[in-house]
Amino acid sequence: MSTTNPQSEATTPEATTPEATTPEATTPEGPARRARARRRSKHRRRLANVAGLMTALVLTGALYSVFAPAQAADDTTESAAEAAGRELYERSCITCHGENLEGVPNRGPSLIGVGEAAVYFQVHTGRMPLVRQEAQAPDKPAVFSDEEIDQLMAYVQANGGGPTLPSGDLRDGDLAEGGELFRLNCASCHNFVGEGGALSSGKHAPSLDDSTDLEIYTALLSGPENMPVFGDNQLTPDEKRSIINYVQTVNTQADPGGAGIGRIGPVGEGLVIWVVGIGALLFGIFWMGSKA
Amino acid sequence: MARTATAPGAPTTKLGKAALEVDDRMIVAPWLRRTMNKVYPDHWSFLLGEIALYSFLILLLSGTYLTFFFDASMREVVYEGSYAPLRGVEMSAAYDSALNLSFDVRGGLFMRQLHHWAALLFVASIVVHLLRIFFTGAFRRPRETNWLLGVVMLVLALLMGVTGYTLPDDLLSGTGLRIISAILLSIPVIGTWAHFAVFNGDFVGEQIIGRFYIAHVLIIPAILLALIALHLLILVKQKHTQFPGAGRTEHNVVGNRLFPTFAAKATGLIFVVFGVCAALGGLVQINPIWLWGPYNPAQVSAASQPDWYIGFLDGSTRIFPPWDIELPGDYNIPALFWPTVVVAGLMFTVLALYPMIERRMTGDTASHHLLQRPRDVPVRTALGAMGLTFYVWLMVAGGNDVIADKFDISLNAMTWVGRIGVIILPPIAYALTYRICLGLQQHDREVLEHGIETGVIRRLPSGEFIEVHQPLGPVDEHGHGQLAYGGAPVPKRMNHVGGARRAVRGFFSPVEEPTQVEIEQRAEGRGLATGESSRELTTSGRPSEGGRPSEGGRPQEPRD
Numbered sequence: 005m006s007t008t009n010p011q012s013e014a015t016t017p018e019a020t021t022p023e024a025t026t027p028e029a030t031t032p033e034g035p036a037r038r039a040r041a042r043r044r045s046k047h048r049r050r051l052a053n054v055a056g057l058m059t060a061l062v063l064t065g066a067l068y069s070v071f072a073p074a075q076a077a078d079d080t081t082e083s084a085a086e087a088a089g090r091e092l093y094e095r096s097c098i099t100c101h102g103e104n105l106e107g108v109p110n111r112g113p114s115l116i117g118v119g120e121a122a123v124y125f126q127v128h129t130g131r132m133p134l135v136r137q138e139a140q141a142p143d144k145p146a147v148f149s150d151e152e153i154d155q156l157m158a159y160v161q162a163n164g165g166g167p168t169l170p171s172g173d174l175r176d177g178d179l180a181e182g183g184e185l186f187r188l189n190c191a192s193c194h195n196f197v198g199e200g201g202a203l204s205s206g207k208h209a210p211s212l213d214d215s216t217d218l219e220i221y222t223a224l225l226s227g228p229e230n231m232p233v234f235g236d237n238q239l240t241p242d243e244k245r246s247i248i249n250y251v252q253t254v255n256t257q258a259d260p261g262g263a264g265i266g267r268i269g270p271v272g273e274g275l276v277i278w279v280v281g282i283g284a285l286l287f288g289i290f291w292m293g294s295k296a
Numbered sequence: 297m298a299r300t301a302t303a304p305g306a307p308t309t310k311l312g313k314a315a316l317e318v319d320d321r322m323i324v325a326p327w328l329r330r331t332m333n334k335v336y337p338d339h340w341s342f343l344l345g346e347i348a349l350y351s352f353l354i355l356l357l358s359g360t361y362l363t364f365f366f367d368a369s370m371r372e373v374v375y376e377g378s379y380a381p382l383r384g385v386e387m388s389a390a391y392d393s394a395l396n397l398s399f400d401v402r403g404g405l406f407m408r409q410l411h412h413w414a415a416l417l418f419v420a421s422i423v424v425h426l427l428r429i430f431f432t433g434a435f436r437r438p439r440e441t442n443w444l445l446g447v448v449m450l451v452l453a454l455l456m457g458v459t460g461y462t463l464p465d466d467l468l469s470g471t472g473l474r475i476i477s478a479i480l481l482s483i484p485v486i487g488t489w490a491h492f493a494v495f496n497g498d499f500v501g502e503q504i505i506g507r508f509y510i511a512h513v514l515i516i517p518a519i520l521l522a523l524i525a526l527h528l529l530i531l532v533k534q535k536h537t538q539f540p541g542a543g544r545t546e547h548n549v550v551g552n553r554l555f556p557t558f559a560a561k562a563t564g565l566i567f568v569v570f571g572v573c574a575a576l577g578g579l580v581q582i583n584p585i586w587l588w589g590p591y592n593p594a595q596v597s598a599a600s601q602p603d604w605y606i607g608f609l610d611g612s613t614r615i616f617p618p619w620d621i622e623l624p625g626d627y628n629i630p631a632l633f634w635p636t637v638v639v640a641g642l643m644f645t646v647l648a649l650y651p652m653i654e655r656r657m658t659g660d661t662a663s664h665h666l667l668q669r670p671r672d673v674p675v676r677t678a679l680g681a682m683g684l685t686f687y688v689w690l691m692v693a694g695g696n697d698v699i700a701d702k703f704d705i706s707l708n709a710m711t712w713v714g715r716i717g718v719i720i721l722p723p724i725a726y727a728l729t730y731r732i733c734l735g736l737q738q739h740d741r742e743v744l745e746h747g748i749e750t751g752v753i754r755r756l757p758s759g760e761f762i763e764v765h766q767p768l769g770p771v772d773e774h775g776h777g778q779l780a781y782g783g784a785p786v787p788k789r790m791n792h793v794g795g796a797r798r799a800v801r802g803f804f805s806p807v808e809e810p811t812q813v814e815i816e817q818r819a820e821g822r823g824l825a826t827g828e829s830s831r832e833l834t835t836s837g838r839p840s841e842g843g844r845p846s847e848g849g850r851p852q853e854p855r856d
Contacts (some may be wrong), residue, residue, distance in 0.1 A: 139706070144764040182383045182484045187467060187589045198466065199416040201598025202697040206706035209598065253381055254587065260399075261409055261581030269468060271695040273582050274604025280580075281572055282424065285347055285417075288568040292561055293340025 032118030055210055081095025082162070104161055111137070119166020120157035122226035125277045127153050131228070133141055139206030140229050169224040169243065174217035183254075185239065185247050193231075197254050197267050203230055210252050220248050326828060332555040339759075341428045343565055347421035349524065350569040351414045352617040358411040359513065365401050367393035368509035370502045379586050387590035394464040394585055405443075410577030415460060419453050419605040426450065430668040430680050430846045434537045436660070440651040442530050445523055447648040452520050457603055459512040465505055470591025471600040474499065482633040500593065540666045540783040542579065547665075599698050604691065611693030612639045615714035671740075672783060674733035681729035682722040689718050698729075738808060740786045742770060745777050750790055760808070 082090070095102075100112030107114035112134075126132040127175070130144035148156065161168065195201050198212030201281070207230050212220065224244050229231030234244070265272040307313050319325045336342065351427045355717055369389040375382050377392070378399045397404040426446060435443035458476065477499045480491040496503040536549050544550050550560045576582075588597070602610055612635035621629040646653070654676065655661060670677040692699070693714035700707040747765035755761050768787065769779040787793045796808065810818070 045385055102370060179381050183381050183589060184385060187592070187597070188597045191467075191589075191595060195599050196589065196597040199599070200701060202707040202710075204698035205708075206704075207706050208701055208704075257381075259581045259584065261405055261584055262579040264581050264584075267584065267587060267598055268698055269583070270601040270603045270607070271599070271698045273412075273416065273605065274691075274695075276576070276580060277413065277420055277604065281413065281417050281576060282420050284572050285421070285569065286424075288572075289340045289343040289347070289565065292343065292564060292568075293338065 008102075025251065071252065083158065083243075085155045085158040086162050088152075089155035089157070089162075092148070092156050093159055096147075097156075100134065105253045114161060115160055116164035118160065118164070118226060119264055120161040120169055121167040121222040123160045123226065124153065124169060125219055125222035125226055127156060128222075129215075143210060143295045167235075169218065170221050170244075174245055175244055175249040175252060177249045179246070179249055179253060180241070182246030182248070182250030185243055186250050189239070190232065190247070195268070198251050199267055213255060215251075217248050217252065221245075226264055305781075315320070332553065334532065334554045335536075335549045335551045335553040336554065336558040337536050337549060338376040339539055341432075342536065343561075344421060344425040344428050344683035346562060346565055347424055347569055348418055350566050351418040351421060351518070351573065352524065353566075353568060354414040354573050355411060355418060356517070358407050359517075360413065361403075361407045362397065362411060363513055365393060365397045366390070366463070366509075368506050370465070370500075371587070381584065382589070385590060388505065390463060390465040391585070391590045394466070396465060398586060406577055407486055409580075409582050410573055412582045413580075414573045416582075416603060416605075417459055417569075419450075419457060422446075422450050423605075427680070427684070431670040431677060432537070432539075433664065433673060433676065434667055435651045435657070436652075436664045438534055438663050439530075439537070442527055442534070443651050444648055445527050445530070447644065449520060449523050450515055451644060452523070454605055456512060456516050456520070459508040459516070461603055462508050463505060463512060464583075464585045465598060466585040466588040467591050468585075468588045468594055470500070471596055472502065472602055473591075474593065475602075478630075478632055479636045482630040483637055484629050484633065500591075503701055507647070535665070537665055537667050539669075542784075543595050544666065545709035546663075549665075599701070601695060601698070608690035609640055610685055611696070611714065612636070614696060615690075615693045615711055615718060617715075640855055647683075666783065669783060669785070671736040672682040674730045676738075677733050678726045678729040682726040685725035686718065686722045689721055693718070702773055737793050739788075740781055743786050743788060744779050744781055746775075746795065747777060748787060748790055766795075768791065768793070 049057055093105075097112075098114075100108055100109050101115050102112075105115040127148055131141040131148045132146055134141050135144075146153070157169075186198075190198070193201055193203065193209035194212060199213075199224075200211035201209050203209060205253075209231070217225075221244055223231060224234040224239065224247070239247070247294075259267075265276060307316055355748045367389045371389045372386055373389050373392050375385050375387055375392055375395065377383070377396050379395055380393065393800075394408075398408060399405070429443065429446070455751070460474070462473050477491060477495065480494060481487045483490055491499075494507070494509075495501045536551070538544050538549055538551070541550070552561070560567060560842070601607065616631060616635035619631045619634070623629070670680075693710075696710040696714060697707055699705065700710045745765040750766050752764040753761055754764055767775070767777050769777055772775055789795070
């Protein structure tokens with residue numbers, strides 16, 4: 005198309021300029037007639053050219069209309085949810101994850117094969133979309149509604165597959181076994197009771213205090229940020245449910261010994277003894293010292 | 297036995313007669329009289345050591361209760377107690393009994409928490425007491441022995457803490473035990489043998505809890521108790537030091553007798569210390585071992601820290617570079633050796649020998665019973681501030697992962713902050729403290745020379761404004777004070793020299809009595825006092841308004 009346009013534009017000025025020169029060409033009979041005949045054949049040629057062009061255009065259009073519906077027929081296999089998900093993806097994710105979920109170097113990883121589990125975790129905890137590139141995506145209030153998250157999950161799942169969301173009661177597991185598995189697999193980063201901890205270079209393992217069952221499960225499946233993937237051959241679905249049961253039980257359990265002071269162990273306790281204990285006693289002996 | 301009732305001064309009451317019977321047999325009266333008349337200085341800072349003594353008392357009592365239920369054995373059992381998340385888990389009998397102590401023994405959790413808080417307080421109060429002794433120069437001849445005993449007791453208190461921390465055999469204490477084992481192994485030449493001697497084999501073996509238990513409940517407390525007794529005996533023999541002041545010399549002690557004033561104060565303090573520990577033990581959770589889980593060498597948790605008093609060693613280990621020294625023949629000295637064995641060894645050696653070091657440096661070998669104000673010995677004070685900064689900085693570095701996590705700082709940055717800070721902060725602390733001491737000294741001398749600023753501004757006939765100063769003593773012809781600095785606090789405000797009304801000691805703050813003049817004026821319904829019943833600071837009314845200046849704090853004529 006782009007190649008034919010300049011040609012057609014170029015023909016029009018050529019066709020009009022000889023018309024403007026006709027009055028000055030009223031010279032002797034012979035040459036004038038010949039010239040007239042030449043001009044007429046010229047006109048005819050030009051008309052043929054334009055007709056050809058029009059035919060080509062119509063043909064191209066017709067061809068396009070023949071092939072275009074074929075493509076549209078392909079698209080009809082995409083469900084409404086996936087289409088909506090694609091819409092959301094192209095608006096909010098495409099910059100870092102690429103046109104075809106293939107990822108962009110130094111910006112975002114490929115999403116092919118991460119599955120809906122990863123999408124659920126990242127978007128539901130508000131980690132994605134990212135505010136800026138930094139050591140680690142912080143969790144924040146979710147940007148997308150649950151319905152939009154479902155659409156994104158459908159889109160990503162349809163393009164590459166991957167781990168899917170679990171179903172049923174996610175706390176359906178053995179409490180004590182969950183504790184053992186948690187201490188073995190999770191505590192080294194998330195602390196004994198899931199209070200979180202520091203990792204290298206500004207990264208950190210988040211606290212599990214506010215995590216939902218499904219967030220923990222999908223995090224295990226997808227291994228977000230620095231976390232390793234705990235696939236179903238590392239921790240069976242039952243073991244995952246045990247861990248979630250343990251985490252949530254301990255989270256909601258009251259502290260029998262009084263104020264929990266963050267459950268972070270000796271650092272908080274040291275602070276309390278110096279500020280509260282020694283503080284109160286110094287006040288006490290100041291007061292006693294001021295009495296006769 | 298002859299009847300003594302008619303003898304002069306003989307007791308007539310029942311109690312007195314009973315006491316006489318006892319004294320007849322035991323002959324305790326002379327000793328008792330001397331003891332009850334012993335004089336204690338009344339400065340508040342002399343009570344710091346007593347906080348340590350009373351928290352040790354709490355430790356003995358609560359610890360004894362805990363021994364009734366604790367089973368110091370590494371035998372493997374399956375937990376069947378009332379804490380659901382651990383039911384069915386394999387663990388050592390020690391951890392099992394510690395859990396039962398927490399959940400199934402009446403008052404057990406309270407006692408455990410009381411014991412742990414009292415332990416933290418014990419070491420903390422020893423440190424504060426030590427700082428008081430250090431900064432006031434109370435360790436100088438003849439008290440070097442007691443200083444040395446104090447440092448030894450501090451080290452023993454740390455060992456008490458470490459062994460006690462290990463006993464419950466939870467995941468946190470087991471991690472600590474693994475580090476103790478690594479520190480032992482890092483000692484060149486004897487490391488392996490030392491480790492085998494302590495653990496009776498490789499880590500973790502089956503003996504260590506039982507061995508630490510005996511050390512924790514018998515050996516160390518017995519030594520500690522003996523040293524405390526010795527510490528106090530030496531104190532009684534050498535008598536207390538005291539701050540310089542009116543009537544205080546190198547040859548007397550000014551204060552309250554043991555009976556009744558000091559005994560009342562000490563009893564009060566016992567209750568205050570018990571109260572604080574009990575409040576913490578009942579209200580604030582400490583070392584929730586059920587959350588940590590049983591020890592398993594394959595497991596470790598983020599933010600595994602020692603109790604605060606070992607934090608400085610954790611910190612030094614965290615910031616020390618990984619410098620292993622490789623020796624020919626498959627030997628090496630691990631980097632861990634330097635920040636633990638060497639740093640701790642050096643710190644406590646310097647601390648223990650400080651009195652000798654200072655004696656060598658200053659050449660001062662005289663006996664001292666009067667204390668020094670920290671500002672008067674700027675070098676010692678600055679050295680102390682430097683050492684304290686070093687120690688506190690290491691302690692902060694020991695919690696660097698928690699700080700990094702809570703304040704969203706990179707852990708790597710925290711490590712470098714620790715490394716750089718530990719080198720540059722102590723000298724800065726030295727320089728700052730030194731300057732502050734000199735500044736305070738100068739201000740004391742300035743007040744002695746020119747008097748207290750009264751806040752009264754006068755305008756001279758020439759138009760010049762001057763502030764009226766109150767000299768502290770006789771002045772020379774230029775108006776300069778003649779008093780020399782005596783090492784005692786110099787009054788800096790008019791209140792300190794009687795500028796305020798006479799005060800009766802109130803419960804929290806002094807209650808001031810109105811002066812005779814004010815009472816008279818109020819009765820007659822005239823003068824300043826009638827309009828100013830709530831006035832607080834001074835009784836000296838302005839003469840122009842009919843008030844009369846009181847005796848104390850009358851502004852002097854301006855000087856040149």
